[in-house]
Every structure is written in C-alpha cells, then in structure tokens.
Amino acid sequence: MxxxxxxxxxxxxxxxxxxxxxxxxxxxxxxxxxxxxxxxxxxxxxxxxxxxxxxxxxxxxxxxxxxxxxxxxxxxxxxxxxxxxxRGNAQPLLLAATSALALGLLPRALRQMEAQAGTMPIQLRSASAEQVVHAVLSGAAQLGASSLPLEHRGLEVHWIGQMPCVAVLPQNDPLAALEVVPLEALAQRRIITMSNPFRLRHRLDATLARAGHSPARRDALIETNSSVNAQALARAGLGVAVLEPLTACGAPLEGLAVRPLDTDIPFVFGVVTPQAKPITAPVRALIDALLAAASELPHFVQHDVSAHAALLRTLYGGGDAAADEESIS
The missing domain is CATH 1.10.10.10 (Winged helix-like DNA-binding domain superfamily/Winged helix DNA-binding domain)
Structure with a gap:
C-alpha cells in the first residue's frame, strides 16, 4: 500500500x-x-x-x-x-475523553491548570469509551477520561469518581415542578437514554426495570450515543432523559430542567494514562486539576483506584454486594 x-x-x-x-x-x-x-x-x-x-x-x-x-x-x-x-514549540497535550467528560469536566480542569501554568497547545478528541481506551493504549492520547470499566491491561488508573444520574426534561413538564423526580413517575414515560449496553445503560435498564419501566418496551425508549443528543431530544418534548450529570452541567440547554432522582443510579468514571510511559509534568498537573474540578461538583464521591474491581462487582453484579460496599468505603 x-x-x-x-x-x-x-x-x-x-x-x-x-x-x-x-x-x-x-x-x-x-x-x-x-x-x-x-x-x-x-x-x-x-x-x-x-x-x-x-x-x-x-x-x-x-x-x-x-x-x-x-x-x-x-x-x-x-x-x-x-x-x-x-519551530521549537512545546509538545501539545493529547487528550481523549467521552463526550460527557469532555463537556462537563475537562474545560474546567484545563482552565484551572492554565491559570497556574500558562497556556499550552492542546488537542482534545471526543470519542466513545472504547475509543478513548484505544487512544490511550495506542499512544494517540497521553491522558484519557472515560466511564468504567477501565481494567484493560496497559492502563494506569489515577482516580475514580462517582456522581448520581439526573432527569433532564422540558421546563414546562409537570415533573419539572418537583425538587426530586421519583423513579416510579417515569414508569409510563418515554425514556431517552444511552445506547451502549455495557456501561451506564446497563445500570439504567436494571434500575428502571425495578421501577416498572421494562426495557422490553422498545416503543418507550429513544436510544442515542450522545448525551448532548439526549438533551436536545428532551427539549423537543420527545421524552425524559435519564443521564449522567456532567453533560447538563457542562453544556446546559435553554428550556431544560435538570432534577435529581429519588433513586441513586451511579455514573462512575476515571482518568487513565498509558502504564508503560512516564507521566509528563503537564499531564500530572491535569490529572490533579481534573480531580479538583470534579470535587467542586455536587454529589461527587472519589473512590480509591484499588476499589475498581469491587466497584465493578457492585455495579454489574457477580459478587457479594455487602462485602463490596465495605471494600469500596
């Protein structure tokens, strides 16, 4: 060729x-x-x-x-x-992140980092979780931010965060008048959600099913690969979006209300770098800035990286939930 x-x-x-x-x-x-x-x-x-x-x-x-x-x-x-x-220019900072983290977390962290260290060339690519992992493993990105799981060989996980999902709906929707949206109230509503069945969607389906909204009701779902798309669909009155909170925080749309749910559906994410490569000073600064920016967001909880396996068992099943909760804490 x-x-x-x-x-x-x-x-x-x-x-x-x-x-x-x-x-x-x-x-x-x-x-x-x-x-x-x-x-x-x-x-x-x-x-x-x-x-x-x-x-x-x-x-x-x-x-x-x-x-x-x-x-x-x-x-x-x-x-x-x-x-x-x-030209003698500095190497750009190569970043890859899922759209939610690229919208809701990285801009805050980059602003904070550059306020301390000055401006630098940056290349940020938004991609699916699987593509973010591939970019880091292949060396195309020096740092990745993605939802769990992140247990791939060759990745170094620096920290893990958790935030509860939210309901996103038009401001004139009756549920928008509530301070907290009951999950049961969504049982007869059309749900807008993510299409990837192996990450957040897995927990959404399980939780909604317990509330009486069976995933088998395909006519009651709109699936998309982008939470920004989900917000736009909700604003058009096509349903209630159940989403991670970062997109609504980083890219709010006029005409939408964001409300907490009465049931915790955890969105769990982490920051990774290639395991075999030394971490440069700008990358280390960004890792710390990302954690600082996340810590300022409502209901953020940090988990130690050693809790990764226990978190996965708790989120996806396959273990003693009580023991996992103890090990996570």
Missing amino acids: ELRQLEAFAAVMSTGSVTGAARLLARSQPAVSRLVQELEAEIGYALFTRHGPRVTPTEQGFLLYEDVDRALGSLQQIHLRAAEIA
Missing part, C-alpha cells in the same frame, strides 16, 4: 465521488480512479460499487476506512509535530 492510495480512498469516502475527491486532492479524476483501483488490487477486494461518476462504499470499504482514517490522522499529527519541533 502507498500513502497516495490511502489518501485517494479516504477522499472518495469523504466526498462520495471520484470527481469530488480529485478536487479535494488537486489531482486529475483518472489519477484518483487509478490509485483506488491499485489499492483494490493490492488488498484483493472492491472498496466501492460504481454508479457512473458516483460510488457507494462496500461493507469492506467501510470497515477499512475506520483504520485508514485513524492512520492518516496519526500521520497528520506527525507532520504537525515535526513542524512544531522545527
């Missing part, structure tokens, strides 16, 4: 046509077509189905694009870093 082939493939994927890719790359249309065809011959399968000047990615094309896009992005970072070294 050649870099030009990968760039041509990515450009066609982005623009949806060979003509558009040619304009984007400042190359001729035949040259782009030839590069894509050479790549297809190299890997042994078609990346696109052709419809005249337009193309449709094959399933294999979509799968390959994820890695190609990541590789080209890494190459672009190398180019930028090389230019920064030539």
Whole structure:
C-alpha cells in the first residue's frame, strides 16, 4: 500500500465521488480512479460499487476506512509535530475523553491548570469509551477520561469518581415542578437514554426495570450515543432523559430542567494514562486539576483506584454486594 492510495480512498469516502475527491486532492479524476483501483488490487477486494461518476462504499470499504482514517490522522499529527519541533514549540497535550467528560469536566480542569501554568497547545478528541481506551493504549492520547470499566491491561488508573444520574426534561413538564423526580413517575414515560449496553445503560435498564419501566418496551425508549443528543431530544418534548450529570452541567440547554432522582443510579468514571510511559509534568498537573474540578461538583464521591474491581462487582453484579460496599468505603 502507498500513502497516495490511502489518501485517494479516504477522499472518495469523504466526498462520495471520484470527481469530488480529485478536487479535494488537486489531482486529475483518472489519477484518483487509478490509485483506488491499485489499492483494490493490492488488498484483493472492491472498496466501492460504481454508479457512473458516483460510488457507494462496500461493507469492506467501510470497515477499512475506520483504520485508514485513524492512520492518516496519526500521520497528520506527525507532520504537525515535526513542524512544531522545527519551530521549537512545546509538545501539545493529547487528550481523549467521552463526550460527557469532555463537556462537563475537562474545560474546567484545563482552565484551572492554565491559570497556574500558562497556556499550552492542546488537542482534545471526543470519542466513545472504547475509543478513548484505544487512544490511550495506542499512544494517540497521553491522558484519557472515560466511564468504567477501565481494567484493560496497559492502563494506569489515577482516580475514580462517582456522581448520581439526573432527569433532564422540558421546563414546562409537570415533573419539572418537583425538587426530586421519583423513579416510579417515569414508569409510563418515554425514556431517552444511552445506547451502549455495557456501561451506564446497563445500570439504567436494571434500575428502571425495578421501577416498572421494562426495557422490553422498545416503543418507550429513544436510544442515542450522545448525551448532548439526549438533551436536545428532551427539549423537543420527545421524552425524559435519564443521564449522567456532567453533560447538563457542562453544556446546559435553554428550556431544560435538570432534577435529581429519588433513586441513586451511579455514573462512575476515571482518568487513565498509558502504564508503560512516564507521566509528563503537564499531564500530572491535569490529572490533579481534573480531580479538583470534579470535587467542586455536587454529589461527587472519589473512590480509591484499588476499589475498581469491587466497584465493578457492585455495579454489574457477580459478587457479594455487602462485602463490596465495605471494600469500596
């Protein structure tokens, strides 16, 4: 494979046509077509189905694009870093975080850190929890902030925090008049929630089911991969969002009310770095600033990193809950 082939493939994927890719790359249309065809011959399968000047990615094309896009992005970072070294600039702080933590915690921490140490170049990428972990393990990020679990080999967990989920609903909703929203009141309401079944959603489903809102009622759910999306859906009157509290704190939307629930649904998150790499002074300062910023938020509880396994057993089952609670405390 050649870099030009990968760039041509990515450009066609982005623009949806060979003509558009040619304009984007400042190359001729035949040259782009030839590069894509050479790549297809190299890997042994078609990346696109052709419809005249337009193309449709094959399933294999979509799968390959994820890695190609990541590789080209890494190459672009190398180019930028090389230019920064030539200019004598400091290395940027490379961060990855789930959208909730990128919105509700990192801006506060970065402001606090820069107030003490001065400004510095920063690259912050918002991604899914799994992608945050991958970015840290692969070295694409020096620090990651994500929900639990974070027990992957190669990660160093620096601290773990916990906050209760909240109900987010339109200000004119009758439940917004309450200081605390009873979970039972949501039994007959349409719920807006996260789609990832292996993290916070697992606890949401279990808790709502105990309150009579069965996850089997698929018509009573709106699922999304973004808590910002969930807030927008709630503001449109499409349901009540049950969310972690950081998004509503970091990116509040006009017309919405945020209310605590009468039942604790814990959102548990942590800060990680690559285990095998030394921690730089800016990264260490940010780890401390993140903890300080989180500690200022309502109902924040810090857990020792040694409690990670016990927390997972308590949150997901599979152990003696009473013993786990004792070990967590």
